[in-house]
Amino acid sequence: MRLAVIGHGTIARYAMERLKERGHRIVALVLRPERIAETRACGPDGPVLVSSAGDLPDGIDHVIDCAGHAGLAAHGPAVLAAGHDLTTVSAGALADPALHDALAGAAQAGGARLCIASGAVGALDCLRAARVGGLRAVRYVGRKPPRGWIGSPAEHMLDLDGMHGPALTHFTGTARQAALVYPKNANVAAAVALSGLGFDATEVALVADPQVSRNVHEIHVEGEFGTFEFRIEGTALPDNPRSSALAAMSVVSALERHDAPIVF
Structure with missing residues (x-):
């Protein structure tokens, strides 16, 4: 799959490495403008860096949000409205009724789905x-x-x-x-x-x-x-030490379940 990732923190970097190992391609990162300069300083190779969902390149199969509540609020509605399925670990952001309704409305308008990764817990x-x-x-x-x-x-x-x-x-x-x-x-x-x-x-x-x-x-x-x-x-x-290993793993698992021909 051709993937875009919102954020570049610990969970995002872990998920990106595991996804690349599984044959997926990270083609774009959505970052704050100041983070774009910092990330570019790490090397010229790698995904396209953009500051808004509207600047994502064509051919994205799925978007993954690892940027916390603020990242989901800032970019989630635009991603979904553009027709991109979106996986996030920020379940807590949906406690805000206005954001919940904005995400649901954008998903319906774009014919997309918002998938909530299970995060740091099971059962x-x-x-x-x-x-x-x-x-x-x-x-x-x-x-x-x-x-x-x-x-x-x-x-x-x-x-x-x-x-x-x-x-x-x-x-x-x-x-x-x-x-x-x-x-x-x-x-x-x-x-x-x-x-x-x-x-x-x-x-x-x-x-x-x-x-x-x-x-x-x-x-x-x-x-x-x-x-x-x-x-x-x-x-x-x-x-x-503040980032759960299982939360990062759940991002990869959620994406693979979303793309699997048989889901259990």
Whole structure:
């Protein structure tokens, strides 16, 4: 496939390398104007660098967004309206009703589809199946080492550098509230919400826990099917301790499922 990628951060670079290994071609990058100059400084070879979806070259088969909520908001509607299918890891951005409607409208207008990669969590296929029979409760708990919350609102509530005692919950609320207040930390909560009861009925707790060394994601579900609990302890990408390795892998997986003749 001929691919375009929005962003050039850790997750984007990982996904690009894995996709190239699988025979796909990265033909364009969509970057902020100041990032274009920096990226060009890394060498003249490689994909075309553009600052807007309107400047993408012809013949793009699929666009991948790895630029966070801001990147999806800035470029997603134009990409979809131009008829390009788009995969994103920024599930949390859809908590904004205006952006959700803009993306949906653009996809319909362009005859394209927006695919949400599963990101740093699993069991979403089970959750989607359980939704068919009826769900009573879905709760997501995100647990990180204290320093994993640096740069989020948690650092205004807790002494993240000095925490050595018990785990402390610094947020409880809905998935919509979590995604809007913690835009860099709540994509998993949003993916759980989109797969289950929705943003306003999914319960979320975010925890700073000195006893864990990895990011821990837990899903607790009750419904007509029965109950299930899922827990994953995720490792980070080597180049960035804040970027989930599984989130980057899910981008590649989502693209390959989208293009596969048999999907499971």
